[in-house]
Amino acid sequence: MHDERVIRVLVAKPGLDGHDRGAKVIVRALRDAGMEVIYTGLRQTPEMIAAAAEQEDVDVVMMSILSGAHNYIFPRVMEELKRRGMTDILVLAGGIIPAEDVSALAALGIKGFFGPGTETKAVIDFVKANLKRGSS
């Protein structure tokens, strides 16, 4: 981090999954860590997530999914972000992502995976260490 620019984060719930306890805990923890966080609410399509990321000019997109639809949804979100030229955004995934699915998703550009039991501090530290966009 070069200066005091506040890190902006979009926390998104893609797909039809309604489990948002983890997402909301992360939202609060990131805010307590001084970041600006926008929470999308439930049932977001890939287009909605990419549009919100663009409109809110975020540095980080975090997606939480527990329904098992990640292999369908995450690639589409990554495509949408790319289509909008947003390749300098740090994208992270949380929820239940089986270990065997991780490498294919990582190859699409998702940088971090945070499963059940993750401490919020680990997410905060990861964001700070891996932010792609510098100061503006």
Next chain:
Amino acid sequence: MCCNVHDQEKLALELKAWEEATQKQLDKIPEARNSFETLSGLPVKGLYTPLDLSTDDYRTSLGLPGSYPFTRGIQNTMYRGRFWTMRQYAGYGSAHDTNKRFRYLLERGQTGLSLAFDLPTQIGYDSDHFIALGEVGRVGVAIDTIHDLEILFNQIPLSQVSTSMTINSPAAVLTAMYLARAEKEGISGQDLRGTIQNDVLKEYVARGTYIFPVHHALRLTADILGFCARQMPNWNSISISGYHMREAGCTAVQEVAFTMANAITYVETALKAGLKIDDFGPRLSFFFSSHQDFFEEVAKFRAARRIWARLMKNRFQAKNPRSWMLRYHVQTAGCSLTAQQPILNILRTGYEALAAVLGGCQSLHTNSYDEALALPSEQAAQIALRTQQVIAHEIGVTETADPLAGSYYLENLTDRIEEEALQYLKKVDDMGGVINAIATGYLQEEISKSAYEYQKNVEVRRRIVVGLNKYQMDEPPLTGLHKVDPGVGEAQAKWLEKIRAERSASAVAAALGNIRRVAQTQENLMPPIVEAVKAEATIGEICGALRDVFGEYTAANCF
């Protein structure tokens, strides 16, 4: 409920001396922590005595099992007559897949069925809708038409086994399908036993499978209550659920309070629709979590029974004792399971199940140890069921009703949970009820605040989770996890295409037209929905017709 006045005074003096002596010890060797509290944050003292018991007499506060206010259980004989129903929540992939799992569980001694639906079904979309992509058959079974339900219950006698269905916004459609499936077999709705969750209110605050705006959703709920009271009198037409709010992070007290607040809203809605309290009161059922704090959970169940009995008798003037009885299903706490050292989840689930049984549940689901990672594998599901069987048969907790009653700590905790829940309930009442509390985001905020508190406690090691924040180990990933066939979405879409091609399009159009018409009147929507499922209309088409009239709920962004 304490001893006589003379004894009380003597005891109070002795206790004071005891406390002073204890304090002297503590000055030398302090306790491990400065304060002790339950999982939900209620303070816990080092000792409870008869002085901590309520001043109400025994008959008013506890009574006998099977008698008002039912603190000690709703049946006279409790588990001496019959064990709770062992009802494992299951469902994935296609109807075929789930039928196989159901039969696997029944063969192993499960005594009731509990059906999990996939998300498209729960939100009223067909498997071939674009929004269903990747979600078909994932978290439950995919049901599009009555044909799926027929396959699902193949070789399962609906007259002999009771079925619980976790379906809310489209509850009317699944109730109709189940009834139509039974009638085809020659079984009358009068003989059907089971439960439809049909609790939409908690969807807006915790579970997320809402479809319609709140007041339209409540109209559907009332239609189901009214229809079932006449056509399916042994069917639990709603299961008012604290479970999901607890899973979303709320405390034991909030779980009781918010569940009761929702229950009050359903009762008021049904009364407004012209139903009589004792016509539907006995069919209201409940669903709670059994979490990790053993005594707090047992106390919670007992407090909830007492609150409900008094609400129904006093506030709603119910006369039938069956309307006063809190009958409920319990599931052990999914959120207490860890992905780390997951085998320990067998122990956690066992203790939680024991609390549910000592609390007097009517039906129980025990989680599988692999559920922090996937849907249960066959082997894990079997261990979960066997856990209940061990509790039922081996450890002597079913021989007498409410065996923990009279414990000074437990009775005190029961009173405190009741008291605090009633205070919350009053707060919600003062806000104008649950519908307002949802609209302002109050309930959502309370729940997520509690969830964050819990997480912070775990992270500062104020709360120890074995294997997660203490006693960690390097371990190989758990193998043998259940996998859902990724081809199920495509197969389901093809099957749906075939049904659409072969059914009578005009009959479907007429049935859907009728649903749209009735939706705009005060008439009960159940009969036209039953006709539509018989005409092989899909869940997406039926919910679509209702969406046309009711519109859709949009969540207020208050977070």
